[in-house]
Amino acid sequence: GAVVSQHPSRVICKSGTSVKIECRSLDFQATTMFWYRQFPKQSLMLMATSNEGSKATYEQGVEKDKFLINHASLTLSTLTVTSAHPEDSSFYICSANRPDRKTNYGYTFGSGTRLTVV
């Protein structure tokens, strides 16, 4: 089945620094990837849609200058949290859909990244 790899799984950083999270589709090409954020005991909230070769589409309320998304190839999307602050501490999850699948069950989630900003 489709595999999406996310790295790192955990990261602790100091306030004011930047953190990059990678999301790779291992056995398929993903023209679109999605980035979610999940706070404790809350649901997944879509932050942005990453499109290969073009600008990402951000959801309302998500700062595009703070959460930089790069989708430079068909297998890799990166999310960079710039100038991280403690309130950015959260569980970040990416997902991708196989473009050759017409049914939505092709969505696969990465393993997630636990970001802690101290």
Added chain:
Amino acid sequence: QKEVEQNSGPLSVPEGAIASLNCTYSDRGSQSFFWYRQYSGKSPELIMFIYSNGDKEDGRFTAQLNKASQYVSLLIRDSQPSDSATYLCAVVGNQFYFGTGTSLTVIP
């Protein structure tokens, strides 16, 4: 109004019992419905998806969809302690909309 609503629980059932999880959604035009299981600190994993009204069975899991009433449910038969997790309902409209999840505990 939230796109997808779930009872947050917690729901506790004894081992071997049937666990019933419910979800309602607001967009009547939604076509695709999913149930995910999420263990603490882990990413969601797909359990089932359903597109058509009625029941869909897969092993111990049965998804039920009623588009007229705008609800989708998940039944887990012969519940096992390993089923203890948070179950997320997801509905596809313009994007994936997730419910807040129902926490299930299966008591040995």
